[in-house]
Amino acid sequence: MPLTVCTWNINSVRLREGLVQRLLREEAPDILCLQETKSPVAKIPTEGFAALGYGTIVARGEKGYNGVAILSRLPLAELPHRDFCGRGDARHVAARIAQGPAEGVEIHNLYIPAGGDEPDPAINPKFDHKLRFVEELGDWSAGRRGPAILVGDLNIAPGEDDVWSHRQLLNVVSHTEPEITRFEAARAAGNWADIARILQPQGKLYSWWSYRASDWEASDRGRRLDHVWASPEIAGAARASRVLKAARGWEKPSDHAPVFATFDL
């Protein structure tokens, strides 16, 4: 049975409730993980999602910033989240699929700090926070076991083909050496498979295009910031991966496009 998971930085779930509904109607993933919901959990507009079959929602939120949510048409059991960097931020939410062929698979939805502009932890506390967050992701990954899918806006584009210009972004936060080193170390620590690159090792892949371009599509200065990782138990079941680039062109879009992965479980 196929299990399709989607991850999307929505940049306000309340402002873009209609876009979320459109995605659910047109693409119908089994599970949709959202980041930057920017809403307290109680104010997430759940009714319309439930009416579309996504009555299971596990979320964490705060007012105005951060926020992560898992919408599902499969039953979920919420799992404890980790308070990365001990700040109480709503950057991780987790659940276990509770029924069906994928029963027992854990879903981890993460929003890694963007890290600010200056890629120097000595003068930029946001970049320091980002580096420590990714280090902690490695520690946590090394200690966990069992079938799992980790998705989210990880805010790092690790490969040369994950950015529009490797050379021009080497000193731009999201593609710097200290970030990428820690990112790949964290992935290795959990034996996570990068599903998009398992299925397409070469060629440009982006999931984010800045709002600050006069024509995002024409300039196509994208980065792959949104990821789907799978644990070794299920990485081999990955069958498909894609970016719904069209959603970046929807009315009043998020600056991120949804990323999908399908597993035969």
Place this chain on the structure above:
DNA sequence: ATGGTGGAAGGTCCA
């Protein structure tokens, strides 16, 4: 080298 846009809060910070 710079500034460009967008969301939310609320007279600014974050991305």
